[in-house]
Amino acid sequence: MTDSKITSKEAIMLVVTIFVSHTIVTLPQNLLSNTKSATLINLIYVGIIAILLAYVIYRLLKNFASLDIIDISQYLGGNVLKSIVGGIFIAYFIVTSSNLLREFCEGLRVAFFPMTNILSILVPFILVLFITNYLSFSSNVKTISLIFPLVLISIVFLFFGNFGNFSFERMFPVLGKGFADTFITGIGNIFAFSGISCLYFIPPYLKEPNQMKKICLSSVIIGLMYFLFCTATILLLFSFFVDVDEVLPLYSAASYIEFGIFFQRLESFFMLIWILEIGSYLIVTNRFSISIFQKITNLKFHKPLAMIFPLLIFGIALLPKNYSIIRFLESNIYAYFIIAIVFVFGIAILFLANLKKRKEKRVKPQKIQ
Amino acid sequence: MNFKQILTDLFTYTPQEEYNFELLRNTVNDTELENEYLKKENQDTSIYTSLSVNLEYVKSKYNSMINSDIIVREFTLIARGKQYSAFLLYIDGMIDTDIMNRFILEPLMLRNKSNLYGNDQNRIISEAVTNNITVRKVKKFNLADYIMNCLMPQNTVKQCSEFSEVFNDVNSGNCALFIDTLNVAFDIEVKGFEKRSIEKPENEIVIKGAHEAFVENIRTNTSLIRRSVHNENLIIENIKIGEITKTSCALCYIKTLANSDLVSEVRYRLNNLKIDSMLSSGQLEQMIIDNNLISIPQTISTERPDKTASYLLDGRVILLVNGAPYALIVPAVYTDFLSTPDDKNMRTSFSNFVKWIRILATFLSLLLPGLYVAIASFHQELLPTDLLYSILASRETVPFPVIFEILLLEISFELIREAGIRVPSPIGPTIGIVGALIIGQSAVSAGIVSPVLIIIVAITGIASFAVPDYSFSFHLRLYRFAFIFLGYCCGFLGIGLGLLAYIAVLCDTKSFGIPLTSGISPLQKTVGHSYFLQPIWLREFRASYLDAKKEEKQEKISMKWKYPFLKKEDTK
Numbered sequence A: 001m002t003d004s005k006i007t008s009k010e011a012i013m014l015v016v017t018i019f020v021s022h023t024i025v026t027l028p029q030n031l032l033s034n035t036k037s038a039t040l041i042n043l044i045y046v047g048i049i050a051i052l053l054a055y056v057i058y059r060l061l062k063n064f065a066s067l068d069i070i071d072i073s074q075y076l077g078g079n080v081l082k083s084i085v086g087g088i089f090i091a092y093f094i095v096t097s098s099n100l101l102r103e104f105c106e107g108l109r110v111a112f113f114p115m116t117n118i119l120s121i122l123v124p125f126i127l128v129l130f131i132t133n134y135l136s137f138s139s140n141v142k143t144i145s146l147i148f149p150l151v152l153i154s155i156v157f158l159f160f161g162n163f164g165n166f167s168f169e170r171m172f173p174v175l176g177k178g179f180a181d182t183f184i185t186g187i188g189n190i191f192a193f194s195g196i197s198c199l200y201f202i203p204p205y206l207k208e209p210n211q212m213k214k215i216c217l218s219s220v221i222i223g224l225m226y227f228l229f230c231t232a233t234i235l236l237l238f239s240f241f242v243d244v245d246e247v248l249p250l251y252s253a254a255s256y257i258e259f260g261i262f263f264q265r266l267e268s269f270f271m272l273i274w275i276l277e278i279g280s281y282l283i284v285t286n287r288f289s290i291s292i293f294q295k296i297t298n299l300k301f302h303k304p305l306a307m308i309f310p311l312l313i314f315g316i317a318l319l320p321k322n323y324s325i326i327r328f329l330e331s332n333i334y335a336y337f338i339i340a341i342v343f344v345f346g347i348a349i350l351f352l353a354n355l356k357k358r359k360e361k362r363v364k365p366q367k368i369q
Numbered sequence B: 001m002n003f004k005q006i007l008t009d010l011f012t013y014t015p016q017e018e019y020n021f022e023l024l025r026n027t028v029n030d031t032e033l034e035n036e037y038l039k040k041e042n043q044d045t046s047i048y049t050s051l052s053v054n055l056e057y058v059k060s061k062y063n064s065m066i067n068s069d070i071i072v073r074e075f076t077l078i079a080r081g082k083q084y085s086a087f088l089l090y091i092d093g094m095i096d097t098d099i100m101n102r103f104i105l106e107p108l109m110l111r112n113k114s115n116l117y118g119n120d121q122n123r124i125i126s127e128a129v130t131n132n133i134t135v136r137k138v139k140k141f142n143l144a145d146y147i148m149n150c151l152m153p154q155n156t157v158k159q160c161s162e163f164s165e166v167f168n169d170v171n172s173g174n175c176a177l178f179i180d181t182l183n184v185a186f187d188i189e190v191k192g193f194e195k196r197s198i199e200k201p202e203n204e205i206v207i208k209g210a211h212e213a214f215v216e217n218i219r220t221n222t223s224l225i226r227r228s229v230h231n232e233n234l235i236i237e238n239i240k241i242g243e244i245t246k247t248s249c250a251l252c253y254i255k256t257l258a259n260s261d262l263v264s265e266v267r268y269r270l271n272n273l274k275i276d277s278m279l280s281s282g283q284l285e286q287m288i289i290d291n292n293l294i295s296i297p298q299t300i301s302t303e304r305p306d307k308t309a310s311y312l313l314d315g316r317v318i319l320l321v322n323g324a325p326y327a328l329i330v331p332a333v334y335t336d337f338l339s340t341p342d343d344k345n346m347r348t349s350f351s352n353f354v355k356w357i358r359i360l361a362t363f364l365s366l367l368l369p370g371l372y373v374a375i376a377s378f379h380q381e382l383l384p385t386d387l388l389y390s391i392l393a394s395r396e397t398v399p400f401p402v403i404f405e406i407l408l409l410e411i412s413f414e415l416i417r418e419a420g421i422r423v424p425s426p427i428g429p430t431i432g433i434v435g436a437l438i439i440g441q442s443a444v445s446a447g448i449v450s451p452v453l454i455i456i457v458a459i460t461g462i463a464s465f466a467v468p469d470y471s472f473s474f475h476l477r478l479y480r481f482a483f484i485f486l487g488y489c490c491g492f493l494g495i496g497l498g499l500l501a502y503i504a505v506l507c508d509t510k511s512f513g514i515p516l517t518s519g520i521s522p523l524q525k526t527v528g529h530s531y532f533l534q535p536i537w538l539r540e541f542r543a544s545y546l547d548a549k550k551e552e553k554q555e556k557i558s559m560k561w562k563y564p565f566l567k568k569e570d571t572k
Helices: A008-024 A027-062 A069-111 A118-134 A137-161 A179-183 A185-200 A209-237 A249-254 A267-297 A308-317 A323-368 B003-011 B028-042 B051-061 B097-109 B143-151 B163-172 B218-229 B260-271 B281-288 B305-314 B334-338 B348-377 B385-395 B402-422 B428-445 B451-466 B470-490 B492-508
Strands: B070-079 B082-091 B123-130 B133-139 B157-160 B175-179 B185-188 B234-241 B247-254 B300-302 B317-321 B327-330
Touching: A008 A027, A008 A069, A008 A137, A008 A185, A008 A209, A008 A267, A027 A179, A027 A185, A027 A209, A027 A249, A027 A323, A069 A118, A069 A185, A069 A267, A069 A308, A069 A323, A118 A267, A118 A308, A118 B492, A137 A209, A137 A249, A137 A267, A137 B492, A179 A185, A185 A209, A185 A323, A209 A249, A249 A267, A267 A308, A267 B492, B051 B070, B051 B082, B051 B163, B051 B175, B070 B097, B070 B143, B082 B097, B082 B163, B097 B143, B097 B175, B143 B157, B143 B175, B157 B163, B163 B175, B163 B185, B218 B234, B218 B247, B218 B305, B218 B317, B234 B260, B247 B260, B247 B305, B260 B281, B260 B317, B281 B300, B281 B317, B281 B327, B300 B305, B305 B317, B305 B327, B334 B348, B334 B470, B348 B402, B348 B451, B348 B470, B348 B492, B385 B451, B402 B428, B402 B451, B402 B470, B428 B451, B451 B470, B470 B492
Parallel strands: none
Antiparallel strands: B070 B082, B082 B175, B123 B133, B157 B185, B175 B185, B234 B247, B247 B317, B300 B327, B317 B327
């Protein structure tokens, strides 16, 4: 187990990786289509709510030291609830990662491999997952921590590289479709912070569990900053994205960067970095899925599962017939799916477990008396 | 030839006269019998008191009837006026005959006064008279002790009671003295074989460092390390490896610095090698590393005593193999393969600059051809239009796909490199020039490859030479082909995912319990280690991942001459 322990900074990277990878595909586009020119304000608003929720999660997890949500659900409802919660979160990780993978691969197909079957683009990712799943958890986290700074730099570079092309008037009207759409129905944009789901599973892996508060808050704040950079780049660069079904908007934004005569089209280099990022995301979700499965089935070793989960992701990624279906699922179903599981179900489990613990605490002193 | 002869040749049977040797495989029973025989042979046998029995045993063990360099010198030894039969066993060419004549045979055979008196063999140590009774404390005469203490003016002599001990040292160049009536033999160090003298390093050349390199003799190598470290806490343990060769290996560490668990782990691995032979440090490296499936080196191999001493002083463990002019340093981390001894000898800014160059060299060596193939096949938009046109124009006459072109050139380059190493040294550089100039130029003229590709392969080749560690450079060369293939198959997708898998495997690899990427990961604070050097006065700590017994390398204020008025407690 000592081999699988990670530092608090690595844990922050892990959570932010989940946030970031969705921005590479259509997340900024979905946010923009929901709240139009008010997206930046809306993001700050939902970001604050996400920070509060992250703090709530920290407070709820605090009473259970190094236990994750699976252990906590076992405490709450025994093995049955543990299996149900585990199953739901495995489904969540598998479905979201397969959807993201398919979406990204569709984007890759449009950008680089128009004549290639989607199967051939998906397979290399799955092969890499086979390899990384055989390795230790800490090595996976180290890999992510080596890659993540590159991704962060790429987005900052993208923002400042495009700065000359920005039209700041696109931020207006400030409230987009109106106050209600920005602050009431716009609260739905919180699905962007789905990376919070990792917070439920991180405690057992932490070298210093007392750093959980720092991890919860820092990861959401870094993620929020990152979202702001990405969304601002797209909002200020192309207004038409709000309505047009374009794949990989950040990739399109990268093609506008120009550095002299030599570097005119750098988007492929950005794509190289983002491929690494998507790979990192898949590594994280896979490892969490495997770890949950190990817990609910009491398996000692993770290596026998190394191939099963990537194959599951591969199979589910192939289910949607075309890109339109994926986009439909992404914008109409997955957002609610994420909100329901990450922000409602997860917090509810933790809340009930805390209630039970408090009740037990109250009962115990009476018995002693 | 008459008619009868022709008929005879045609119709009579003539046996086949061709010589045809075939190596027959032993049957299972034969192998079992042989194994049993070998087991009996390998059993320890004690030395007998009868000289003739010992002589027979030694002769049969060494096959002295057919072994030309095994010498058994029989003679008569004089001790306290008495004569004893004796013989010396040694291997011709491995001993110093002068030492043997002057310090072994001469004192044992020649008569001298002190050795002649045939008095009572027992020696009175003390005598006391009480009530007219004399009490004497007598030490019984012991021939073995007498020979050892009085007749052998030799610095390294030891008594052995087992034949295996004696044979082991005789095989290393010692001689063995057997004496009638004694059930022990004397193992006397008289090594005197020819060996290479200390020369300049050939593969790790530095500008400002020492110009001494290890040689094949393990004792010379340990003395070179001792001279550099100059501390009594430097421990050099001797470990024999190999059932047949019993090669001497040295496990070196500084007792007060190296982590005890690390030393124990290295010792454990060395003591648990069940092999017949160990002939080089390269073989030893492969036998003790954690993961042999990947080609990433997990130990540092060096021919430089100063580099070895520097790592010893960091708290690492050194392994030496007799017969190998290289030391193995464990554990190793990734950045060690990009460092040279010169880095610490140069000004910090100079060394950090070349360290940047080496990172670039690593990147180019690993990825440049793959990136070129990916860009040429999938991502042409990356190139400026003018450059793209000129590349396309240069490739117009080339009939092959880019993958064929690059593989052709890369393989040619590897052939030239291999030929350059294998051929005698005066011809080596010529092969490089012939290969690079003539073949390259001709290939371009013939339209087999494009000139751009020549530039790419040349830059890659130069970059791989800039990587200081040979094994690491080889590893990059090998993986380069994988990235070429990935770049050709899937462009940046292949390269990106290949890189991800490579980094993941790299992060998972450990060298003696220490992750190979220690000190690289930006989020893990590694005290005392970073790839880029700090100014020398700030290098206060040893690398934290080594968990050395002493963390501090120097005081906080190391250059005390600069701050003469500071209080003592402020400088620590």
